[in-house]
Amino acid sequence: MATISAMSETPSYGEIPAPPGLRDRVACLWRFRQADAPASPVRILPDGHVDLIWDGRALFVAGPDTAAAMADVEAGVVLTGMRLAPGVGANLLGLPLHHLANRRVALAELWGTRANRAGDALAEGRNPQAALLALCDGVVVDRRMQQLFRFLQTEEAARVTGLAAALGFSERSLRRRCQDAFGYGAKTLDRILRLQRFLKLAPHHPGLTAAALAAGYGDAQHLARDTQQLVGLSPRALLAGHGR
Incomplete structure (x- = not known):
């Protein structure tokens, strides 16, 4: 799940850095408040991450999206989220992330009574972000998948060809590891x-x-094709609604 960008100026969204000791497991914490009046759906861009989200009543997982998703958030609802660092989601949640691709799933479906205990802690506490962070205690990080993700984030990122050998995988193993760790392949x-x-x-x-x-796009047409396929918008419309 990606950064939430509201379609009107009334809803609010903000991010908080993870504590230094958890930054290999948590990308950030965030809070979204929907407008009190009825609002348009919220477009969520794909970003390679998985989020755990508390809506004040239930705790759920926003799985990795392969394209932009539209979410209806009820008026006045406050969402508190924890965006997991790459290489963490599968180990924390206990299953390969391709099972969660493009899905929103109650954590209770994955964790059973453990999720109920986590929900109780969130409902009773005054600091839901601290309760979310506690879920990451002791989780194992897949360091090679984290390395792959961070390399592909850079402006110097090469094509996927050759990455398998650089990470010590066969092409087939890399595809499987990426599907498990991110919900889809490296490409x-x-x-x-x-x-x-x-x-x-x-x-x-300019x-x-x-x-x-x-x-890293080959040309403007390459960019336009990707924005249309991944987001359903032209590059200009994408920047107008989601530019930073």
């Missing part, structure tokens, strides 16, 4: 992270083509 992850890189770089370049090339 899909590469496309998603390139789109996120474009959003980050666009404000610092035009769409310059930003597209800096982000």
Whole structure:
């Protein structure tokens, strides 16, 4: 699940860095408050992450998205989220992430009574973010998948070809490990992270083509195809609604 960007100015969204000792397991904490009046659905961009979300009543998992998703959030609802660091989700949740791709699942379906205890702690406590962070205590991080993710985030990211050997995998093993760790293969992850890189770089370049090339697209047409397929918007419309 990606950063929530509301379609009107009334809803609010903010991120909080994870504590230093948990930054290999938690990408960030976040809070979203929907407007009190009825609001349009919220577009959520794919970003290669999985989020655990508390809505004040239930705890659920937003699995890895392969394309933008539209979410209806009730008026006045406050969501508190924890975005997991790459290489953490499968070990924390206890199953390969391809089972959760493009899904929103109650944590109780995965954890049973353990999820109920976590929900009770969230309902009773004054600090839901601390209760979410406690869920990551002791979880094992897949360091090689974390390394792959961080490499593909960079502006110098190469094509996926050759990454398997660099990480000590066969091509088949890399595909399986990525599907388990991210919910999809390395090529899909590469496309998603390139789109996120474009959003980050666009404000610092004079035009769409310059930003597209800096982000790793072959040309402006390549960018347009990816934004349409991954988000359902043109590059300009994407920047207008989700630019940073």
